Amino acid sequence: MRETDLLDKYLAEEKGKPFSWDSFGTGDCMTFVAGWGMLLNGIDFAAHLRGRYSDEAGARAMLNAEGGAVVFFDRVSGPRKAEGERGDIGLMAFNGWHLAMICTGSMWVLRAGTSGIRYIRRPPEFVWSPNPARP
Template sequence: MDIHHFLALPHRFRWGGVGGDDCMTFPASWALRCVGIDPAEDLRGTYRTQAEAHAIVESYGGELAFMDRRLVMIGAKRVQEPDTGDIGLIKAKTGETAADQVETQIGAIRFGPLWACIHPAGIRATPAEFIAAWRLSA
């Protein structure tokens, strides 16, 4: 499956990655489509709220350590210059309204010069600063 087909699928934001995806299971779903292994398989359905998701990520030492451990275990390699289809940890503003937006780190998929990520309103492709990126092994 190519990135265009994946992004065109119906996507739904849902904490816990069951019946939809959150900001960390969204790139894991892409990995599953690309390499047949879901790096979040054992976590899906084990949490249902943002606070529970953050607790899991923090148990790994934060977003970067969480994503690195999960992606390396499926054979992904860190890259310095991400290409379309690579998974990244990006800096993004999250929040429902401008008043409650805060900068955070979320998982995303490189899409040309943009990063595609999931949001309660759907998929967004946006320019963003990336913290780290991984290439999936085909």
């Protein structure tokens, strides 16, 4: 299956799932992006984070312990990029957070609110390949 088919499939599956602080599933923006990485690479880059939080305060504490979202993504993702391409992942600053997103090619999509996923045109401040560097 091509990457574009995988991304379409993943977004269709995630579309109806509302936001939740469920670190075991794909309910928040970080685990939503981790789910995409798992489907694409078979690697759950958030595996060591799962079960460490169940609310906003816990998520903030966990990310702080990881050095912040940017440091975390630098460590677990592929190389940083200047611009996103379809399937890439990114972080956008919003309300004191860095929201994790996936590039569709022309837009970015993130887990947000009760609507499941939200498509936006605003590009992220940081972009990575979703393929972690291999030694």
